[in-house]
Amino acid sequence: MASRAAVKTVIMVAAVALAAATGLAGAGARAADADAVRRGEYLFNAAGCLGCHTDEKGGGKPLAGGRALATPFGTFYPPNITPDPEHGIGRWSDADFIRAFREGRAPDGSYLYPAFPYPSYTRMTDRDLLDLKAYLFSREPVAAANRPHDLSMPFSWRFLLAGWQWLYFDTRGPRPDDPAKPPEWNRGRYVVDALGHCGECHTPRTTFGGMEADRYLAGNPKGPNGDKVPNITPQPRFGIGGWTPGDITLLLETGLTPEGDVVGNAMAEVVRNSTSKLTADDRAAVAAYLQSLPPIGPPP
Amino acid sequence: MDSRVVNALAAGSVAAFLYLGFGGLGAAATDGDPAALVKQREQTMKSMGGGLQTIAKFVKGEAGSAADVQAAVAAITEASSKDPAVVFPQGTAIGTADSDAKPELWQNWPKAVEYWNGLKPATAKLTEAANAGDRAQIAQALQGVSKACANCHEDFRQKKQ
Numbered sequence: 001m002a003s004r005a006a007v008k009t010v011i012m013v014a015a016v017a018l019a020a021a022t023g024l025a026g027a028g029a030r031a032a033d034a035d036a037v038r039r040g041e042y043l044f045n046a047a048g049c050l051g052c053h054t055d056e057k058g059g060g061k062p063l064a065g066g067r068a069l070a071t072p073f074g075t076f077y078p079p080n081i082t083p084d085p086e087h088g089i090g091r092w093s094d095a096d097f098i099r100a101f102r103e104g105r106a107p108d109g110s111y112l113y114p115a116f117p118y119p120s121y122t123r124m125t126d127r128d129l130l131d132l133k134a135y136l137f138s139r140e141p142v143a144a145a146n147r148p149h150d151l152s153m154p155f156s157w158r159f160l161l162a163g164w165q166w167l168y169f170d171t172r173g174p175r176p177d178d179p180a181k182p183p184e185w186n187r188g189r190y191v192v193d194a195l196g197h198c199g200e201c202h203t204p205r206t207t208f209g210g211m212e213a214d215r216y217l218a219g220n221p222k223g224p225n226g227d228k229v230p231n232i233t234p235q236p237r238f239g240i241g242g243w244t245p246g247d248i249t250l251l252l253e254t255g256l257t258p259e260g261d262v263v264g265n266a267m268a269e270v271v272r273n274s275t276s277k278l279t280a281d282d283r284a285a286v287a288a289y290l291q292s293l294p295p296i297g298p299p300p
Numbered sequence: 301m302d303s304r305v306v307n308a309l310a311a312g313s314v315a316a317f318l319y320l321g322f323g324g325l326g327a328a329a330t331d332g333d334p335a336a337l338v339k340q341r342e343q344t345m346k347s348m349g350g351g352l353q354t355i356a357k358f359v360k361g362e363a364g365s366a367a368d369v370q371a372a373v374a375a376i377t378e379a380s381s382k383d384p385a386v387v388f389p390q391g392t393a394i395g396t397a398d399s400d401a402k403p404e405l406w407q408n409w410p411k412a413v414e415y416w417n418g419l420k421p422a423t424a425k426l427t428e429a430a431n432a433g434d435r436a437q438i439a440q441a442l443q444g445v446s447k448a449c450a451n452c453h454e455d456f457r458q459k460k461q
Contacts, residue, residue, distance in 0.1 A: 228458075250360060255447070256352055256356055259353070262449035262453055263453065264450060264453025271450065
């Protein structure tokens, strides 16, 4: 029976070892999760998710669905993106999440409206998207049903978005770094294009809402809410060519312009929720990138 | 009565009358003329903006002394102590002279007053920081004041043309 006891001991030791191993693995996973959540929070702010998906001024619960977004095509009601399994995105897999941002498609394959700025977010890396998801899934679930968009025909037909995507959606995903440029420039481009989605407001649009690539960041006379959105290329007269890098970073931090004005309208929210929460290095990278762009004057 | 005295009195009262009359008209001109009221408001805003600009230069280490910052804070305090009803009189929305004030400002008047009054605590912090002369503290208080300005510009001012 000595062998029975020996077997028992071996089994017990093995079980303890296994428990310890899984326990450790669990702790390791939790630490990794906490890191992902922390990185995800930074990305969440940099990408300005809060404002659209929360009815901030109406006192809505965070991420439980946004205020009305009026556009020339009708009114969008940004959905609940809390981890609630019923009304939010709690059942989404990692692949579902990446696909929504990278391809503008819902888990059931239907097309998403580009009022959700995935044409910019498509450039986010997989790693950043998964960190962002980890952060969202760490938030409080809210059981609030989505309000359907109020769109005029034919814009209410989702399947037509296939044509829109084919025309306007650049599906290449994240851009590789340009090795000819310093790391600061590459980071600045990523913060401006992939995260901050500055072009969604600052680049003018074609009739059907595609971005005019050759007038990148050159100002949009018909921005969100009908606001005029200024030219932020380094054009000396019509853009911000006269601004120093310090002027740009101060604006991103506080909203203050070199003329002693304070930006309002949609940019006030961008500063409050996003650019004031960037690291000083990221703000400097944005300034360096903006100043490197080709200056563009008013349209002919 | 000496006729010269009478003449002098008459001349004096005419002068007083003229003075009061024109003075009254003058006051009426700024009280009632919407274009002048818009100008006045823009002046108030500019003096606050100029103050923030001075402080920003100091924070960035580009120019200015602690004394300049204190003077700038005083200018902002003075302008922001005005009665909101005087800064934003009825009838001075977009469409009047070069006003950029959205009509919603008057439709949501309590909110506008709340935003205006929000300048006070933010400016008080700035005064405190300026008196302490600590650059980091001034930078933080500057952000607080800009936020208070931005709240109102976000809702109630159209983009400057």
